[in-house]
Each structure stands twice: as C-alpha cells, then as structure tokens.
Amino acid sequence: MAHHKIGWKTAAALVISNMIGTGVFTSLGYQISDLKNTTSILSLWVIGGFLALIGAFIYSELASKFKQSGGDYIYLSRTYHPVFGYLSSWISLFVGFSAPISLAALAMSKYLNSFGLNLGKEFAIAMILIVAIFQSFSLNLSSKFQNIFTILKVIFILLLIGIGFYYAPTVSPNAVSFDSSFTEELMLPAFATSLVYVTFAYTGWNSASYIIEEINQPKKNLPKALFIGVIFVTVTYVFLNFVFLKHATAASLVGKEDVANISFANILGLQHVKWVSCFIALQLIATISGYLWIGSRLSQATAKENKLWSFMAKENKHKIPVRAIWVHTTISISLIFSGDFEVIFTYTSFVLQILATLAISTAFFIKKDELTIIKSKFFYVLPTIFLAFSLYICYFVLMQKPKESLFGLGIIALGIIIFFFDKHQKPND
Template sequence: MGKLKIGWKTATALVVSNMIGTGVFTSLGYQIGDLKNTYTILLLWTIGGFLALIGAFIYSELASKFKESGGDYIYLSRTYHPVLGYLSSWVSLFVGFSAPISLAALAMLKYLNVFGLDLGKEYAVGIILIVALFQSYSLNLSSHFQNVFTILKVVFILLLIGLGIYFVPSIPQNSILLDDSWTDELLLPAFATSLVYVTFAYTGWNSVSYIFSEIKNPKINLPKALFIGVVFVTIVYVLLNYVFIKHASVESLAYQEDVANIAFANVLGENGVKWVSFFIALQLVATVSGYLWIGSRLTQATAKENKLWNFMAPESKNGIPIRAIWVHACISIGLIFTVDFEVIFTYTSFVLQILATLAISTAFFIKSKDLIIIRSKLFYVLPTVFLLFSLYICYFVLQSKPKESLFGLGIILVGIILFYFDQRIKPDKDK
C-alpha cells in the first residue's frame, strides 16, 4: 500500500493555520499610531495579501520544478549552493518554526487569563506536547486534527467579522478616516515599517510547499491550496482590520497589542469580550499544529543530506518524521523558558526576510517551457515585483533596526561555520 497523502482541503487548512496566528490581532496598534487614514491601513493589508499571492504562484512553480519536500532548503541548495539551504534550515529550526510555536502557546495563556485563570508556562508546554503526540501517530490523524481546529478558527473569525460589520459603533468617535491624507502617508517611513508587521502577519503562505511529497496530485492541489488559502486570508485580514477600526478610537488602539479585545469590548461588553479572548486562544492550537507539521518536514529534508542533522531523518512506518517533530517540540518548549527569546525572534526576522528573498529569486532559473500556471515569460514579472518589495522592506528594517539586523547576520555567520564543519565530517559517513 502506498504512502498516505493529504488532499487539497487539508493542504488549504495548513495554509490558513500557518498564516492566521496572533499577527492580525496585534499588528494594527503599531500601524495606527503613525498612519491614521483608513485607506492607508487597508491598503497595507491588501499589499501584504498581494505579495503573499505572488509568492504562492512562485512557490507553486518551484515546488513543481523540484518535486521534493523541503521548501526553501531544496530551492536554495539546488539552485545556488548547499550553504544557503543549510542557512535557511538553521534559522528556521529555531526561529522560522519553533519560535512561532512558542509564541502561539504563550499567547494562549495571555488570552485565557482574562477568565482569572492563573495559568503558568507549564500549560503552554502541555499544549505543545499534546499537539506533538497527535502529529506523531499518523498522517490521517494529523489531518483530522488540523482540519477540525482550522474549521474552528475559520468559523470564529467569520463570526467576528459578521458581528463587527452588523453592529453600529457604540463609541462617540471611532478610527475611520476617509480623506485624501492617505496619499501623503504612503511616503512616510512608517508606511514601510508597518509593512514589515503586515508581512509578518502573512507569514506561512508558503507552508505547504514544504510538504510537496505528502500531497495527492501536487501539481494541481498545491497551487489550488495556496491560492484559496491566501485569497481567503487576505479578505479576512482586510475585513478584520476594518472592523477593529470601526469599533475603537485611534487613542485606544495606538501602540496596543490586544486590538481585538479593545474593539470588541465596545461591541460585546467586558463579559462578552472574554469569549473573544477564549476563542482567539483556541484557534491558536491550529497555528501550533501547522508550524510543527511544516517545520518538521523542512528539518527532515535537511537531515537527509547533512551529518549533524542526520539523527532527525528517520521516519516511522507511517511515514511520519517523529524525531524531527519532537526536536521542534523540545526547542519550542526550551524557548518558552528563555526570557529573551522574543527579542531574539525580532532580531532574526531580518535574516528570515533575506533568505525568503533569495528563495524567491530562484524562480528566475525556471525555464519558461517548464512553467505550469502562467505559461509565458510574463511569469518573471512576479518574482521581480516580489523582490523589489522585499528589498524595500529589508532596507527599512536595516535602517530602523541596525543592532537587531547585525545580530541576525551574526546568526548567519554561525550557520556558515556549522555548515563547513558539517562538510568536514561527512566523509565519515561513507566509512
């Protein structure tokens, strides 16, 4: 019997789960402090979705070209040099996947504490361990677990949007400002830095490209899952931010993280908003599951080709990379008890942006005759647009956060040293 594979519905659930985490519920506060016009805010979230959609088309082509699970590791290693793929996996092992798992688990505690529950970090650890157990059993069980919690996530968010649109604002003045000032705000440095927060909230659009070999008929189902997932999330993000702006003042939202609670306290009251917090916490289970699923596959792809990582390569009889799953789980748990790990996560976001930019650039090496979605040279406009925006973001991150960016470059240097050490011990494998 062949290896069990997932269909487009589960693949789409993974895209949605990896994209919708805490970002959309927190980012607006950092944007509206400097950007007051509603058109500007909604344009930011539309641009983020547009870039994610471009990326989805590009990754569909890349995945179909290389026909391997592993995402950025495969694209960078096969196109440029193995050291770049190694660096991608090195940063992702701790930051790209494990840190978001920790952030999501800790965010659950924060949202659940509105009920007066005094939940310690041990609760976050328990969530990660339970999800890892489900992931370790079989692909079928993982799929059902992912689908159930993604459905819950989607229903909850659509309900929030419905309530927000239906109810009339109960406050004297909300944050809606519809005039021509948006044209001036586009030229502000704050617009560029706000785009960084938006792109972070859209992180995960490329998730299912990492599990190409686990998808049925991937040349059809992978682009389908990416397209449906990204378009859905973009619409949700734009509508959610409109609802937040509609039901809260600029003064109450500016530089605050819990924008969803602030806005919906004006809709549902103090008791009603507690249930909003509860369901924000519950939908984060799908986020933890999605990152653990995808991250372990990237790590396994790297482990198959590198000696230092090789212990994470084996699969169970059900085709599950159990060791890789539990390594990510253990790293995530370790990060929970590391005081400054959120700072480290901020520092390395610059590195993740650089590596993502390099991964997108590999699309220029796809021959036009091998394209499967946009079968013309017009396809190459997509990576060009994505790279221009990405370099624009990198420039402003480097300019506004030079210390953090240099720290991230230091992590790259450590990864390079590890790579060449790994290469030196590889001959022992053949003895």
C-alpha cells in the same frame, strides 16, 4: 502498504492555519502608533496579500520543477549552493517555525488570562507538548486534528467579522479615518517597517509546498491549495482590521498586542468579550499544529543530506518524522524563555523576509519551457515585484530596528559557521 496522502482541502487548511496565527491579532497595535489613516493601514494588508499571492504562484512553479518536499531548502540548495539551503533550514529550525509556535503559545496564555486566570509560560509549554503528541502518530491523525481546528478557526473569524460589521460603531471617535493624509503616510519609513509585521502575519503562504510528497496529485492540488488559502486569508485580514478600527479609539490600540479584545470589549461588553479571547486562544492550536507539521518536514529534508542533522531523518512506521517534531518542540519551548514578545516578533519577521527574498530569487532560474501556470516571459515580472518590495522592507527594518536586525543577522552568521563545520563531518564525501 499505501500511505495516506492529503488532498487539496487539507493542504489549503494547512495554508490557512499556518497564515492566520498571532500576526493579524497583534500587528495593528504596532502599526497605528505611526499610521493613523485607515487607507494606509488597510493598504498594508492588501500589499501583504498581493505579495503572498505572487509568492504562491512562484512556489507552485518551483514545487512542480523540483518535485521534492522541503521547500526553500531544496530550491536554494539545488539552484545556488548547499550553504543557502542549509541556512534556510537553520533559520527555519530556530526562527521560521519554532518562533511562531512559541509566539502562538504565549499569545494563547495572554488571551486566556482575560478569564482571570494567571496562565504564564507553563501553560504555553503544556500546549506545545499536547500538540506535539498529536502530531507524532500518523498522517491521518495529524490531518484530522489540523482540519478540525482549522474549521473552528475559519468559523470563528467569519463570526467576528460578521459581528463587527453588523454593529454600528460603539465608540466615538473611532479609529477609522479616510482623509487624504494617506498619500504622505505611504512614504513614511514606518510604512515599510509596518509591512514587515504584515508579511509576518502572512508567513505560511508557502507552507503546503514543503510537503509536496505528502499531497495527492500535487501538480493540480498544490496551486489550488495555495491560491484558495492566500485569497481567503487576504480578504479576512482586510475585513478584520477594518472591524478592529471601527470599534475602538486609536489611542486605546496604540502599542497593544490584544487588539481584538480591546475592540470587541466595546461591542460585547467586558463580560462577553472573554469568549472572544477564548476562541482566539483555541484557533491558535491550529497554528501551533501547522507550524510543527511543516517545520518538522523541512528539518527532515535537511537531515537526509547533512551529517549533524542526520538523527532527525528517522521516521516511525507511518512515515512521521517523530524526532524532527520533538526537536522543534524543544526549541519552541526554549524560545519561550528568550525575550519579550515584540523583540522575538521583530527579529523573526526580519530574518524570514531575508529568507523569502533568497528563495523567491530562485524563480529566475526556472526555464520558460518548465513553466506550468503562466507559460510566458510575463512570469518573471512576479519575482521582480516581490524582490523590490522585500528589499525595501529589509532596508527600513535595518535602519529603524538595528538591534533586533543585528540579532537576526547573528543567527544567520552562526548558521554559516555551523554549515562549514558540518561539511567537515563527512569523510566519505
């Protein structure tokens, strides 16, 4: 029986919906506390997009070299040592895929509360469960569900940008300020810590590489999906943040999570901004769905090679890793009870940055004659740039947010202990 495979459009839809989630609607409030200049704020988003694009190039090469679903797990296990691959799956299970699902579900209830509803954690849990049920049947149903909600997401975001550009600034003075102070701001530690929120908003640029075995003609379709996804998202992010700044005062945005609401209430009035909230909440369904889809495939790839995880390898007759989907669902739900939004946000971003640094470094092990897109030594400049930025971000987050960073490092340490425990579970090895 031939199993349904997805084309580049569904793969690009996955990339877009995994990237556009809570990050772009929440990070500006944290950035504007320290960075007042519009050039420095927008350059954060440009740098984030540039790094994601470099990452997409590198992952296309890694995916065509290894030809196996599982992304970081495969690249790190095969290049360095199984402990690194194991760690990447451990991090992804708890932080990489489950935390963004919890954050998206929590943000959903927050945005819907502008209707005067008092939705809390119960609603967030119900949403995760509904998406998990849709994911559990067949690839065909999963991709239809994913595509419909991604199209909704894209139309809505383009509408937001259109409305924001069409209307003249509604507050005075607004938060847009293009003076020369941005050169000093680029040197601030806060610029580096703001970059970690931005890289979180771009997490997901690598998502299609995790399911290479489910993609039709992956050599051609994977790079196409990654590049189209990343470029679309970068342009969108820069425009969206400009629109948020244009229609709000700096003071009203500082430290706030619902920046879209604050900004659009000034254009549409409090009565109509509720619909913006409603659509932000709706577009987060595609985010939850995308992370659940990709995360379960990564855990399944690990389950095939590790004893403690092996129960997650089982598939239904449509080749859907149902158990892995429900393990991710359970973890996401339990994370909802584990702390406040910004704390989860910071340690998640930090740990994912470390993971991305490790995964990208495997690119130096691709031989020149294995390259398929940039077939020259110039290719190795890309991971070098990525790693330089990545280490710079990690260093400053560790200095500025030691508590959250140490919590993140604790999750990594626990993963190492479990790996060695797991290895002793294999008498037949």
